[in-house]
Amino acid sequence: xxxxxxxxxxITGGASGAGLGQAQxxxxxxxKVVIADVRQDHLDEAMAYFKAKGAPAxxxxxxxxxxxxxxxxxxxxxxxxxxxxxxxxxxxxxNVFGPAEASTYDDYDWVVGVCxxxxxxxxxxxxxxxxxxxxxxxIASTVSWGAFGAGPMTAPYSAAKAAVLNLLESYQIALKPxxxxxxxxxxxxxxxxxxxxxxxxxxxxxxxxxxxVTEDTQKLLASIHANGMDPRVLADWxxxxxENEQFLVVxxxxxxxMVEVALERFVDYASPEGMKRLAEKxxxxxxxxxxxxxxxxxxxxxxxxxxxxxxxAGGYVDVGFGKAKSDNTWIDxxxxx
Numbered sequence: 001x002x003x004x005x006x007x008x009x010x011i012t013g014g015a016s017g018a019g020l021g022q023a024q025x026x027x028x029x030x031x032k033v034v035i036a037d038v039r040q041d042h043l044d045e046a047m048a049y050f051k052a053k054g055a056p057a058x059x060x061x062x063x064x065x066x067x068x069x070x071x072x073x074x075x076x077x078x079x080x081x082x083x084x085x086x087x088x089x090x091x092x093x094x095n096v097f098g099p100a101e102a103s104t105y106d107d108y109d110w111v112v113g114v115c116x117x118x119x120x121x122x123x124x125x126x127x128x129x130x131x132x133x134x135x136x137x138x139i140a141s142t143v144s145w146g147a148f149g150a151g152p153m154t155a156p157y158s159a160a161k162a163a164v165l166n167l168l169e170s171y172q173i174a175l176k177p178x179x180x181x182x183x184x185x186x187x188x189x190x191x192x193x194x195x196x197x198x199x200x201x202x203x204x205x206x207x208x209x210x211x212x213v214t215e216d217t218q219k220l221l222a223s224i225h226a227n228g229m230d231p232r233v234l235a236d237w238x239x240x241x242x243e244n245e246q247f248l249v250v251x252x253x254x255x256x257x258m259v260e261v262a263l264e265r266f267v268d269y270a271s272p273e274g275m276k277r278l279a280e281k282x283x284x285x286x287x288x289x290x291x292x293x294x295x296x297x298x299x300x301x302x303x304x305x306x307x308x309x310x311x312x313a314g315g316y317v318d319v320g321f322g323k324a325k326s327d328n329t330w331i332d333x334x335x336x337x
Contacts, residue, residue: 001087001138001181002243005030010077010085012064012122013092015042017192018142020049021231022089025239027055032081036062036073038092038201042193056081064092064118070125084129087242090122090141093157094197097221098211099331100155102324108156110206115160116167123171127180136179138242141168145188145250145297148262153322172247183241185249188297189228195221210328216319227299252296261293 009026013019014035020042027033027050035057037043043059050057058080060073078084094114096107119141130137144157147165151158165184172182198213234251241249250259268274286294324331 001136001245004087004239006032007086008032008034008077008081008083009087009089010034010036010073010126011089011091012036012062012118013142014089015039015046015059017194018187018190018231018234019089019091020046021233021235022091022142022238023057024049025232025235026087026089027053027057029239031087032056032058034058034060034077034081034085036060036064036092038063064090064121065113067121067125070121074125074129078129083135084133085126086135086137088122088126088130088137088139089238090119090139092118093142093144093194094201095154095157095194096198096202096209096211096213097153097217097322098209098213099322099324099336100152102210102328102331103155104208104210106206106208107210110202111156112160112163113206115157116163119164119167123167127171127175130180131175131178138181138183139168139171139175140183140185140238140242140249142238143168143184143186145186147184147186148259169247181242181245183238183245183247183249185234185238185241185251187229187234187237187251189225189299190234191228191230191299192225193222195225210324212320212323212325214319217321220319220321229299252293254293254296257289258293258296261289 004026009023009031011019011023011033014023014033015037016039019035019037023033023035023046033050033056035043035046037046038061040061043061047057047059060076062069062073064070074084092114094111096111098107123139127139141164143165144161146154146158147161149158168182168184175182195218199215199218229251237249237251248259250256252258265278268278
């Protein structure tokens with residue numbers, strides 16, 4: 001897809017963070033934008049922005065785990081703009097940090113339900129409509145760099161994102177004959193408000209977490225996200241990826257090499273000798289290349305005056321970020337990194 005003008009974009013999680021950046025960039029490319037989000041306050045703020053710009057935009061409050069609501073949203077898009085979307089961007093997501101072995105059913109049901117289930121619901125809802133419309137089109141999802149690595153503190157999230165990456169590749173192959181392209185956007189740290197979801201957006205029926213989640217842990221997480229990639233910059237990467245019909249969009253100058261390095265471990269996993277190599281690598285300090293890639297993902301440039309975020313005077317206060325709840329009885333803290 002190279003021509004965006006006059007076409008329709010539907011973006012989940014579109015009222016803040018990465019989704020809002022996408023809505024802004026595709027709106028500026030001439031698209032009619034539908035922003036779907038579970039937070040009414042975020043929707044109100046986003047719509048105020050588009051109204052001030054005089055840009056065609058429409059807001060829909062949507063819980064991406066609600067399939068009936070998804071179908072109603074799809075009907076609403078067709079009623080408001082006269083057709084199914086030309087561009088479907090599935091960005092809504094949530095995350096929470098804690099030891100994998102402390103995870104509860106609710107941690108999985110909530111995170112996987114939104115991050116994977118929400119994408120499934122978007123695809124099952126919209127793909128048949130896009131095919132029937134006969135216009136071709138494009139589908140993208142904000143997958144996350146977490147899809148490429150194990151997440152000992154983000155097990156539900158990393159598993160869900162890995163599943164989404166595989167799912168999108170299946171759709172990328174399946175939808176080619178219909179003229180519908182697919183891209184997977186895989187950023188690491190983004191300047192977003194995803195940290196709010198663990199306290200403000202988690203449904204009551206999924207409140208039983210195994211992780212230590214407090215106002216202090218989320219403030220620390222917010223300080224980390226503050227150094228992340230600007231959502232508009234991320235959206236520009238996605239737009240270029242769509243224009244180039246590029247399946248995997250890793251939004252960093254070293255993106256292809258980062259993927260290559262991340263996947264090397266699977267070769268080592270496949271033999272006894274490889275497992276020994278991995279054990280030896282774990283004992284070695286990070287290489288210059290590894291430091292460079294980490295800098296790109298976390299939002300600073302080690303080759304310029306932009307340096308890693310500095311700890312406050314006296315160092316960071318241990319607020320229990322990424323740890324289990326205090327009533328956990330089976331995790332041995334001495335065995336944790």
